[in-house]
Amino acid sequence: MKLILCGKGGCGKSTLATLLARSYAADGKQVLVVDSDESNFGLHRQLGLPLPDDFTHYFGHKKGIYADGAADVFEGGWHLSDLPAEYCSVDGTIRLMAIGKIHDAGEGCACAMGSLNRIFLEHLVLDEDEMCIVDTEAGVEHFGRGVDQFADAILMVADPSYESIMLTDKISDMAKTFGKPVYIVLNKVDAAQEAMMRESIQNSDKIIAALPADAAILAAGLKGDPLTAALLEVDAIKEALE
Numbered sequence: 001m002k003l004i005l006c007g008k009g010g011c012g013k014s015t016l017a018t019l020l021a022r023s024y025a026a027d028g029k030q031v032l033v034v035d036s037d038e039s040n041f042g043l044h045r046q047l048g049l050p051l052p053d054d055f056t057h058y059f060g061h062k063k064g065i066y067a068d069g070a071a072d073v074f075e076g077g078w079h080l081s082d083l084p085a086e087y088c089s090v091d092g093t094i095r096l097m098a099i100g101k102i103h104d105a106g107e108g109c110a111c112a113m114g115s116l117n118r119i120f121l122e123h124l125v126l127d128e129d130e131m132c133i134v135d136t137e138a139g140v141e142h143f144g145r146g147v148d149q150f151a152d153a154i155l156m157v158a159d160p161s162y163e164s165i166m167l168t169d170k171i172s173d174m175a176k177t178f179g180k181p182v183y184i185v186l187n188k189v190d191a192a193q194e195a196m197m198r199e200s201i202q203n204s205d206k207i208i209a210a211l212p213a214d215a216a217i218l219a220a221g222l223k224g225d226p227l228t229a230a231l232l233e234v235d236a237i238k239e240a241l242e
C-alpha cells in the first residue's frame, strides 16, 4: 500500500509517519518511508536515522528531472530492491528516502522535488508485504502537483485547530477528484477537543482514530531525539486502512 500523510504545519504528519513505520516494521513488513518535505529536517531524527542524500542528486542535477524526464529512468516500474542504496538510510526493515531538501539560500524552487516525488510514486511497485509511507510538506501543494493521485490512500492528520477542521473539507474534496479514499486522524486531542472536532468536521465518518498529546512524544520532539514511544491508537489506524 502507498499511503500519503498530509495536513497543516505541525499537526503531526512526521510523527505519525514514524509511528506507523515502526508499527508496520514490527508486523514484519518491509517499509519505505519517503520524506518529501523539502523544508523540514525532522523526520529522519524521529526515525533515528541519518538523513539520506537527496534523491534529486541521483539525476545529476535538480533540473535534469525536467530536462531528461525522470520517467524514463523508472520505465517498467521500480521495486524496493531497485532503490539505490546510497540514497537510503536503513534500520532493519525500514528504509528512508528523502526526495530532496532546500539547502541554500537562492538555490531555486522545490518544483523538481515535487515532480520527482510524483513520478517516483507513480512507478513504485510494491509487493503484498511492503508498505510505502509518504510524509509530505505542510499544506496542499502535493495535491496541486498531482502526487496524491498515485497513492492508494490519503491519511489526513488534524490537530485541534480551526485551520485543520477547514482543511479536512478541502483535502476530502481534492482526494475525491483523484478517486482516492481519505482517512482522518485527530492528533494531540483530549476528549473534549475530540468531541468538538467530530461535531465540526463535515466528513467525521472518515475519522479513524484520535491520538492524545503524549508527554514522551512531546519531549522527544523538543530534544530532537528519536521517537521511541508507541501509541495504542496506531493499531486502530492500521485496522481501518486494511
Ligand SMILES: Nc1ncnc2c1ncn2[C@@H]1O[C@H](COP(=O)(O)OP(=O)(O)OP(=O)(O)O)[C@@H](O)[C@H]1O
Residues within 6 Å of the ligand: 007, 008, 009, 010, 011, 012, 013, 014, 015, 016, 037, 040, 042, 136, 137, 138, 187, 188, 211, 212, 213, 214, 215, 217, 218, 219, 220, 221, 222
Ligand atoms: N501525539 C502527540 N503528542 C505530543 N506531541 C506531538 C504529538 N504529535 C506530534 N507532536 C509534536 O508536535 C510537533 C510537530 O510534530 P510533527 O513534526 O510530526 O508535525 P508535522 O506535521 O510533520 O510538522 P511539519 O508540517 O512542520 O512537517 C513535534 O514537536 C512533535 O513531537
Ligand SMILES: [Mg+2]
Residues within 6 Å of the ligand: 013, 014, 015, 037, 040, 042, 043, 135, 136
Ligand atoms: Mg513533518
